[in-house]
Amino acid sequence: MLRFLDLTLAGLTSGAVYAAIALALVLIWRSTRIVNFAQGGMLMITTFIAYTVISHGGSYWLALVVAVLSGFVLGGVVERVLIRPVEKRPPLDAVVVTFGLLVLLQGLAGMIFGGTPRSYPPAFSIIGFRAGDHRLLFAPNDLWVVLVVCGVMVLLAVVFRWTSLGLRMRASAFAPEVSRLLGVRVGRMLTVGWALAAAVGALAGVLIAPSTFVSPTAFDAFLVFGFTAAVIGGLDSPPGALVGGVGLGLALSYVSGYIGSDVVALGALVVLIAVLMVRPRGLFGSPVGRRV
Amino acid sequence: MLDVTGLTAAYGPVRALDGVDLHVEAGSITAVLGANGAGKTTLLRAISGMLRPRAGSVRLAGRDVTGRAPEDLVRRGVSHVPEGRGVIVELTVDENLRLGGLWRRDRGWLRDGPARMYELFPPLAARRSRRAETLSGGERQMLAIARSLMSKPTLLLLDEPSLGLAPRTTAEIVATLLQLRDDTGLTLLLVEQNAQTALSVADRAVVLNLGRKVEDDTADRLAADDRVRHAYLGL
Numbered sequence: 001m002l003r004f005l006d007l008t009l010a011g012l013t014s015g016a017v018y019a020a021i022a023l024a025l026v027l028i029w030r031s032t033r034i035v036n037f038a039q040g041g042m043l044m045i046t047t048f049i050a051y052t053v054i055s056h057g058g059s060y061w062l063a064l065v066v067a068v069l070s071g072f073v074l075g076g077v078v079e080r081v082l083i084r085p086v087e088k089r090p091p092l093d094a095v096v097v098t099f100g101l102l103v104l105l106q107g108l109a110g111m112i113f114g115g116t117p118r119s120y121p122p123a124f125s126i127i128g129f130r131a132g133d134h135r136l137l138f139a140p141n142d143l144w145v146v147l148v149v150c151g152v153m154v155l156l157a158v159v160f161r162w163t164s165l166g167l168r169m170r171a172s173a174f175a176p177e178v179s180r181l182l183g184v185r186v187g188r189m190l191t192v193g194w195a196l197a198a199a200v201g202a203l204a205g206v207l208i209a210p211s212t213f214v215s216p217t218a219f220d221a222f223l224v225f226g227f228t229a230a231v232i233g234g235l236d237s238p239p240g241a242l243v244g245g246v247g248l249g250l251a252l253s254y255v256s257g258y259i260g261s262d263v264v265a266l267g268a269l270v271v272l273i274a275v276l277m278v279r280p281r282g283l284f285g286s287p288v289g290r291r292v
Numbered sequence: 293m294l295d296v297t298g299l300t301a302a303y304g305p306v307r308a309l310d311g312v313d314l315h316v317e318a319g320s321i322t323a324v325l326g327a328n329g330a331g332k333t334t335l336l337r338a339i340s341g342m343l344r345p346r347a348g349s350v351r352l353a354g355r356d357v358t359g360r361a362p363e364d365l366v367r368r369g370v371s372h373v374p375e376g377r378g379v380i381v382e383l384t385v386d387e388n389l390r391l392g393g394l395w396r397r398d399r400g401w402l403r404d405g406p407a408r409m410y411e412l413f414p415p416l417a418a419r420r421s422r423r424a425e426t427l428s429g430g431e432r433q434m435l436a437i438a439r440s441l442m443s444k445p446t447l448l449l450l451d452e453p454s455l456g457l458a459p460r461t462t463a464e465i466v467a468t469l470l471q472l473r474d475d476t477g478l479t480l481l482l483v484e485q486n487a488q489t490a491l492s493v494a495d496r497a498v499v500l501n502l503g504r505k506v507e508d509d510t511a512d513r514l515a516a517d518d519r520v521r522h523a524y525l526g527l
Contacts, residue, residue, distance in 0.1 A: 164390070164394050167390060167391055167394065168391070168394060170382070170383065171380055171383065171387075171391050174380050174381075174382045174383070175378065175380045177342065177378075178374065178378040178380060179380075179391070180342075180361070180362045181340065181342070181362050181363075181366065181371070181372050181374065181378070182366065182394075182395070182440075183363050183367060183394070184363060184391070184395070185363050186363070
């Protein structure tokens with residue numbers, strides 16, 4: 001029973017991280033119908049920037065703020081400079097561009113920071129909470145991760161649902177042409193969408209960093225699981241990203257704990273296939289056609 | 293108010309609009325008539341900036357606005373209600389309305405405007421917090437028009453407002469528009485396949501055929517002209 005509790009808590013933490021990455025992918029997919037394969041490279045770069053801040057004596061919190069801000073800027077710049085020219089072209093063009101950017105960013109990071117993995121400090125203690133004489137697989141830092149991801153979800157939900165910026169962004173995503181007729185500067189909304197998504201990604205990078213090492217390729221596995229979570233959730237829906245992320249985190253934690261850690265990737269594949277067999281558009285996916 | 297000269301537009305190699313001239317007086321209602329494929333919708337799209345014209349010019353109150361983006365033209369008082377209504381079905385009725393007035397950055401209007409629209413189009417009031425996909429065809433048309441009015445336009449471009457609507461609904465909408473014209477001096481440019489309805493409310497009408505303007509006269513005279521009625525209007 002205690003083991004089950006441990007696995008559940010550990011799954012919750014990693015699920016929160018997958019959900020954050022999935023959210024970054026979903027935000028971009030919703031607004032531009034592009035899967036941002038460069039997301040891993042982008043959050044790797046911003047995490048390296050945060051690492052640089054810390055290694056120069058900056059605090060964890062300063063590094064966090066710098067990472068999120070640089071993610072925001074990076075996302076906006078990438079949309080303006082690289083994505084805008086391919087937005088109206090066949091989808092494969094955008095796939096090639098984002099893949100190219102991923103390779104470019106990983107190459108750049110290797111040149112600037114080198115290939116040696118660096119360790120990144122956690123915000124809070126990583127020694128598990130005590131339950132009786134048992135130490136749970138859930139530390140104050142894990143609680144922090146879960147709370148931050150939940151907070152970001154709530155914040156974004158509020159922005160999208162209740163602010164005029166959110167209304168304009170939703171309208172641009174659903175009906176770009178009509179939105180322009182109503183005076184919405186749709187191009188600007190796409191830039192903001194990419195910037196927001198990259199900021200969420202940057203946050204996820206800093207949250208992941210203490211549990212792995214910071215290196216040009218260290219985040220690849222997280223991206224694969226984040227992408228899996230996004231597809232499970234429907235690729236279109238922020239709540240889907242949360243449910244997909246936490247669901248996947250839990251499932252993989254049980255697989256790793258009860259079956260073996262070497263079949264985790266296989267477990268992700270099984271979960272993905274099972275969900276898509278029952279619901280081909282993902283848990284929260286919208287139907288293929290848009291009724292007007 | 294609106295002066296269009298030599299407007300030419302094309303989709304790829306297909307020329308949909310060929311040197312069309314059009315003059316619209318402030319506060320008037322002008323109908324654009326013609327068969328399917330005559331270029332009526334293209335004319336509206338070229339005026340509202342959704343389609344960049346190949347040649348010709350669009351002048352608004354003396355100012356050249358040819359090829360301006362739609363989001364800029366809205367800020368100059370042009371509002372286009374697209375064909376098929378263009379209501380954003382994922383948003384609620386209230387959100388659709390607010391969206392129409394957002395660019396004005398006028399908090400007071402964002403609060404009072406929707407209430408004013410619910411007075412003009414009472415069927416919408418009961419559904420304000422429902423998603424627009426739950427609306428009937430007539431309600432969607434009302435919402436699309438109301439949403440355009442939220443931008444306080446001086447020139448309203450309407451594409452086939454009667455399409456697929458019951459005659460009674462069409463009559464209600466037309467009555468509201470006429471009242472608005474009388475109250476606020478709104479100028480209307482109306483594309484219609486239903487020539488009878490359009491000619492009964494319009495001051496002037498132009499007839500397009502294969503992208504060219506073939507008639508341009510007062511609505512009364514066009515309605516009385518048997519040759520025009522048979523050749524282009526199917527009356």
